[in-house]
Amino acid sequence: MTSMHRLSLPSVLLLFLPACAPALSGPAVSLPDVTAPLTMPGPEHLRVVVMGDQGTGTDVQRRVAAAMQEVCAREGCDLGVGLGDNFYPAGPREVGSPLFQTRFEDVYGPLNLPFLMVAGNHDESGLFGGDGTDARGAETQVAYAKVNPRWVMPARTYRAPVTAGTGEALAEFFVVDTTPLAAYLPGRRVNEWPGGPWDAAQRTWLANALRGSGARWKLVLGHHPLFSNGKHGDAGQYDGLPFAFQRGDAVRDLYRVACGYADAVLSGHDHALEVFAPQPECPGTWAMVSGAAGKAEGARTGTRPAATEIHGQPGFLWLHLTPHTLNVRVYTVAADGTARLAGTHHITTREGSR
Incomplete structure (x- = not known):
């Protein structure tokens, strides 16, 4: 996040005024059900490396990427996930931008994996880096997916069923764009403001897609966290900000x-590594934060009980899915680039099945 004090106070207040209006209303819209089917050539299992907030272009990003290669060479990886903030301080506006080469292809191309990509608030920067006000940055990344098959992002909101072995859907990933729902300033597209028709349409799409999925494991991917003890905090309480549209009520x-x-909601935004077992506010669903692949900062500020929680160290998650288990490994990355196992969790039943 970039501090808002870089804008003059009068400018900020003028921008905030529209957000104080009553909730938007308008004609209902629907989001297309965009699908990116993936087929794994191996047996009935899926190994996924999960990074977030990686696009800094720093030595930390390169060290974490090298550690991911180390783990993938040893344990195997079939798929990658990028949980947003793919570029700092702001996402490119042209498919031909060299940032796609230097922040993605040069760094993660050696893994030779498809990556399911999510848009973050820095990707959708408008007035300043990270304000989340301009979805055109995410749309540039959607366009880039057409020229690089390793960057899987057919839309800002999409699902990716993964079949392995028998041809049945072992897992399905549901990608949502949370940035318009927690922008620091009102977005340039009024219909995408929280409480508006786009917000309702994405929520309806996610509900229908989850309920219609026959996959063994269902994982939701979004940039902003549901729960976090990092500096941004839980959805609905982000950064202690005053307005509902900033603090993530709509994300919640x-x-x-x-x-x-x-089975799980995976996110970034906080530059930490966190795993939460199902909480009273969201029974049956695990919540995980993997936002430390490009920088690690901050200390624990929340009090929510966590199964694993690491602040101030870079790292990533590694998932192993089989028809019967979802295993989660939390890796930190040392200054010498060594990947260190910091936590392991075994989910043996779909706690959220209904």
């Missing part, structure tokens, strides 16, 4: 339709 409402239907 979006994820709530997944509670009890998805």
Whole structure:
């Protein structure tokens, strides 16, 4: 996040005024059900490396990428996930930008994996880096997916069923764009403001897609966290900000339709590594934060009980899915680039099945 004090106070207040209006209303819209089917050539298992907030272009990003290669060479990886903030301080506006080469292809191309990509608030920067006000940055990344098959992002909101072995869907990933629902300033597209028709359409899409999925494991991917003890905090309480559109009330409402239907919600935004067992506010669904692949900062500020929680160290998650288990490994990366196992969790039943 970039501090808002870089804008003059009068400018900020003028921008905030529209957000104080009543909730938007308008004609209902629907989001297309965009699908990116993936087929794994191996037996009935899926190994996924999960990074977030990686696009810094720093030595930390390169060290974490090298550690990911180390783990993938040893344990195997079939798929990657990028949980947003793919570029700092702001996402490129042209498919031909060299940032795609230097921040993605040069760094993660050696893994030779498809990556399911998510848009973050820095990717959708408008007035300043990280404000989350301009979805055109995410749309540039959607366009880039057409020229690089390793960057899987057919839309800002999409699902990716993964079949392995028998041809049945072992897992399905549901990608949502949380940035318009927690922008620091009102976005340039009024219809995408929280409470508006786009917000309702994405929530309806996620609810229907989850309930219609026959996959063994269902995982929701979004940039902003549902739960976090990092500096941004839980959805609905982000950064202690005053307005509902800033603090993520709409993000909380979006994820709530997944509670009890998805096995896990994975996010970044906080530059930490966190794993939460199902919480009273979201029974049946695990919540995980993997936002430390490009920088690690901050200390624990929340008090929510966590199964694993690491602040101030870079790292990533590694998932192993079989028809019967979802195993989660939390890796930190030392200054010498060594990947160190910091936590392991075994989920043996779909706690959210209904």
